[in-house]
Amino acid sequence: MPVPAHSLLPRVHEILRLPRGEQPAAALALRDALPPGQEAWNSDFGPGSLFTAFSDSTLARGLYEANRPYLRFTGPFRVIEVGGGNGRLWRGALPASARGEIVVVDPHPRGADGVRVEVPRGVTVTHVREPVESARLPDADVAVLSLVLHHVPGRDRAQNRQHGLARAGKLDALARVRAPLVLVNEADIHCDVDLAPGDTVLLERLCDSYVRRFGVAIAADHDAATRDDSRARLATILRDWALGQLDKAAVPLAARDVYELDVPRWLDLFAAAGLRVVDRRFTDPYMLFCQYVLSPAG
Numbered sequence: 001m002p003v004p005a006h007s008l009l010p011r012v013h014e015i016l017r018l019p020r021g022e023q024p025a026a027a028l029a030l031r032d033a034l035p036p037g038q039e040a041w042n043s044d045f046g047p048g049s050l051f052t053a054f055s056d057s058t059l060a061r062g063l064y065e066a067n068r069p070y071l072r073f074t075g076p077f078r079v080i081e082v083g084g085g086n087g088r089l090w091r092g093a094l095p096a097s098a099r100g101e102i103v104v105v106d107p108h109p110r111g112a113d114g115v116r117v118e119v120p121r122g123v124t125v126t127h128v129r130e131p132v133e134s135a136r137l138p139d140a141d142v143a144v145l146s147l148v149l150h151h152v153p154g155r156d157r158a159q160n161r162q163h164g165l166a167r168a169g170k171l172d173a174l175a176r177v178r179a180p181l182v183l184v185n186e187a188d189i190h191c192d193v194d195l196a197p198g199d200t201v202l203l204e205r206l207c208d209s210y211v212r213r214f215g216v217a218i219a220a221d222h223d224a225a226t227r228d229d230s231r232a233r234l235a236t237i238l239r240d241w242a243l244g245q246l247d248k249a250a251v252p253l254a255a256r257d258v259y260e261l262d263v264p265r266w267l268d269l270f271a272a273a274g275l276r277v278v279d280r281r282f283t284d285p286y287m288l289f290c291q292y293v294l295s296p297a298g
């Protein structure tokens with residue numbers, strides 16, 4: 001049966017029928033055949049942005065939904081949220097009667113704006129405009145780190161130094177948040193500093209997550225979308241955030257942007273940070289995003 005011109009999922013499935021070693025080149029060929037996008041990765045979190053289209057996706061909705069049970073408070077509360085994005089995580093999460101404070105830690109100048117729009121009037125939102133690795137933060141009831149720790153390279157300064165990066169690492173970031181409950185949402189992708197540029201394992205890991213899982217999920221949402229503007233943004237996400245991520249296998253470490261871990265490596269990191277895993281689960285049918293519910297050990 002001929003594939004409708006606007007369908008992307010069959011084109012991604014065609015790639016996945018190839019031997020795994022041939023898939024990256026085919027994925028980049030599909031990327032080059034799609035119309036280029038104009039928006040730089042993680043630059044815009046406004047209503048018409050790619051991030052907002054992503055936050056409406058099946059992948060993101062599953063993740064945000066999984067946080068809800070942990071964001072119910074019986075009295076005034078304080079939450080630290082690291083990386084506010086467009087605030088969509090908070091949409092419908094709190095009752096109208098909620099009273100409390102959300103401290104958003106985000107170096108983006110508008111990093112708390114989206115959260116402010118999404119929470120009830122009785123909830124104050126304050127913005128700490130700094131990267132979490134250097135921020136001084138108050139104690140909180142809950143800390144939420146959703147899709148943000150992957151922006152921080154490596155385990156710690158020592159590991160980063162070994163790889164030529166003068167930056168704090170994920171353990172330094174986790175040490176900044178103090179709360180009895182810590183929610184971390186991250187994808188199951190190994191692409192951190194221990195995989196060097198040009199390593200074929202890195203390319204394979206990126207293909208596994210960004211093409212075989214992220215790519216398939218976004219292409220499926222694209223094909224099911226009924227609005228032209230959503231479809232256009234999902235096609236750009238597929239092009240630049242999914243297939244285009246394969247380019248990151250060759251760029252210098254400092255330009256990689258995303259330094260993810262797979263599930264076993266995240267679990268090792270949490271143990272090293274002194275955090276006990278209370279619960280964890282994949283939150284989408286593609287087994288890409290995982291929610292970790294953590295609590296200080298001892």
Ligand SMILES: C[S@@+](CC[C@H](N)C(=O)[O-])C[C@H]1O[C@@H](n2cnc3c(N)ncnc32)[C@H](O)[C@@H]1O
Nearest residue numbers: 083084085105106107108131132146147148151
């Ligand atoms: C992918 S968005 C995730 C937004 C939101 N937490 C969610 O789950 O939808 C990442 C956010 O983290 C912020 N960010 C990036 N690096 C950061 C850092 N080192 N410390 C704190 N926030 C950071 C970005 O500006 C952006 O708002």
